[in-house]
Amino acid sequence: MTKVLIIGGGVSGLRIGSLLSKENISFKILESRGRVGGRVLTHNQDNNYFDLGPTWFWPETEKTITNLISELNIPTIEQYNEGNSLLELSKSEKPKYIESKKLNNKSRRIVGGINSLVNVLKSKIPSEKIELNKKVGSVIKNNDATFSINTYDEIKNENKSYHADILILTLPPRLLLESVSFTPKLPKKLQIDLLSKPTWMGAQAKIVVTFNKAFWRDKNLSGNVVSWAGPLREIYDASTEYDESALFGFFSLPPAIRNQYDNESINNQVIEQLIRLFGPEAQSYNNIFYKDWSQDKHTVTEGDKLNIESFPSYGEPPKYAENVIFSGTEYNEEHGGHLEGALVSAEKAYVKVKKLLT
Numbered sequence: 001m002t003k004v005l006i007i008g009g010g011v012s013g014l015r016i017g018s019l020l021s022k023e024n025i026s027f028k029i030l031e032s033r034g035r036v037g038g039r040v041l042t043h044n045q046d047n048n049y050f051d052l053g054p055t056w057f058w059p060e061t062e063k064t065i066t067n068l069i070s071e072l073n074i075p076t077i078e079q080y081n082e083g084n085s086l087l088e089l090s091k092s093e094k095p096k097y098i099e100s101k102k103l104n105n106k107s108r109r110i111v112g113g114i115n116s117l118v119n120v121l122k123s124k125i126p127s128e129k130i131e132l133n134k135k136v137g138s139v140i141k142n143n144d145a146t147f148s149i150n151t152y153d154e155i156k157n158e159n160k161s162y163h164a165d166i167l168i169l170t171l172p173p174r175l176l177l178e179s180v181s182f183t184p185k186l187p188k189k190l191q192i193d194l195l196s197k198p199t200w201m202g203a204q205a206k207i208v209v210t211f212n213k214a215f216w217r218d219k220n221l222s223g224n225v226v227s228w229a230g231p232l233r234e235i236y237d238a239s240t241e242y243d244e245s246a247l248f249g250f251f252s253l254p255p256a257i258r259n260q261y262d263n264e265s266i267n268n269q270v271i272e273q274l275i276r277l278f279g280p281e282a283q284s285y286n287n288i289f290y291k292d293w294s295q296d297k298h299t300v301t302e303g304d305k306l307n308i309e310s311f312p313s314y315g316e317p318p319k320y321a322e323n324v325i326f327s328g329t330e331y332n333e334e335h336g337g338h339l340e341g342a343l344v345s346a347e348k349a350y351v352k353v354k355k356l357l358t
């Protein structure tokens with residue numbers, strides 16, 4: 001029997017694994033995808049790295065991720081923020097100019113994308129402790145308070161069971177409720193709590209457009225845009241440290257509308273907006289990378305396909321059992337949604353495991 005089973009190999013699950021690897025505690029990470037990292041997704045285009053999941057951390061307010069990145073010697077770069085930002089109120093009006101530094105929230109990026117952090121965390125965990133393509137479908141609480149966990153591997157079409165003393169659940173709360181069956185059933189109060197925690201960014205999609213040159217910089221534009229006209233709601237410079245130039249954006253089009261278009265149509269609408277905002281040079285793009293998170297079955301539920309209207313009240317759910325720990329960004333009250341929240345909750349989970357085993 002494994003002492004600790006961690007369900008999910010996103011940032012939270014990997015951070016717990018990296019901490020447990022320093023101890024003499026047997027554990028395993030069961031991950032449903034064929035890769036680790038979860039919502040972290042960095043596209044590698046000829047050794048230029050573009051984030052299609054998270055991009056930034058904020059050193060002034062996010063101490064856990066800032067300290068970890070420094071402890072792991074991971075190089076970082078400042079988000080480009082020179083010149084003016086654009087505010088586009090409608091397609092027919094010229095955008096307004098606002099000095100970008102006035103809006104500066106001092107975010108930083110990781111060299112090689114956020115996946116560099118995932119790779120370092122993964123390298124701290126012995127490889128046999130991470131099992132990929134293991135989708136947990138059911139959890140059975142045994143009479144002796146241990147757990148039996150059943151997984152399905154859709155590549156091999158194979159079921160496998162595991163047994164553990166302590167269970168750490170790092171799935172987004174709504175996905176946990178929807179996709180994992182519990183015996184006995186989770187108490188109603190806990191079910192309602194899980195349902196009330198929407199998956200952060202679950203309704204979003206991200207698009208990266210690459211160019212030979214960051215031509216907007218020559219026009220004294222930072223690349224930052226807030227647009228009410230769409231299809232992109234926010235745009236930022238995503239150029240890499242190796243001088244590959246790029247812009248990335250988040251959509252104002254909700255999932256239901258996005259899904260009516262094919263990728264080519266989405267790309268055309270985005271390029272049209274970039275030409276409107278930055279000039280005809282935007283027509284000469286190199287590549288477009290697109291990830292629609294609302295279509296990602298390892299992240300979202302149907303209910304997550306609606307945009308989050310206000311900041312959700314994230315935090316720890318009501319206690320279920322001493323030996324069941326909830327970890328992941330949506331379980332952190334202060335930094336819920338961000339990588340910081342995933343890491344803070346992971347460190348708390350590690351402390352709880354240590355306490356249970358002493």
Ligand SMILES: Cc1cc2nc3c(=O)[nH]c(=O)nc-3n(C[C@H](O)[C@H](O)[C@H](O)COP(=O)(O)OP(=O)(O)OC[C@H]3O[C@@H](n4cnc5c(N)ncnc54)[C@H](O)[C@@H]3O)c2cc1C
Binds near residue numbers: 053054055342
């Ligand atoms: C487009 C986008 C932009 C973002 N931008 C930022 C940003 O700039 N800065 C920031 O700080 N944060 C940002 N975030 C949020 C950040 O990505 C998350 O806070 C963080 O990655 C969450 O990590 P986690 O481990 O809690 O969850 P996840 O990454 O969701 O990990 C959960 C893991 O569980 C696995 N899983 C799911 N179901 C099962 C199952 N049944 N069995 C086994 N495993 C399962 C999943 O595959 C996944 O690997 C962004 C997110 C998105 C999508």
